Amino acid sequence: MPRSTRAFRIDDRLLEALDKLAMKSNISANKYLENLLMSHTKQVGEIPMDTEPLGDPRGGKRANSGRPKKTESTDETDRSDSEN
Template structure:
């Protein structure tokens, strides 16, 4: 089972600001926005298969729709 792994990048503040704005325009979190860009880029390079799908949203706990009694 795949899971997300945390890592740190040091980026120019202007790049971080641009990512923040772009993510808001896409109605995404910064993390989700960056992940989507990296997936598309790696698919274009042939590193990831074209049918690769990132992991689903994990914020807010279990969203599988299970009803509790």
């Protein structure tokens, strides 16, 4: 099942607390909230206890990952090499 985007009105104090807790856990506020809701819905029996959260949607190798960024100097070097 894919992730969906929803909007909720939430007290600013809760959002600040969520940000702090997520930072302490070294994860995004979105991931922290998803984990919290997953745990709660399992505990109250709304979803099966063996349900696994969705993985990172960015999984796998991405185009240009790990490649150094070109700078003006390398662009000039590339041009002069191709002219010779």
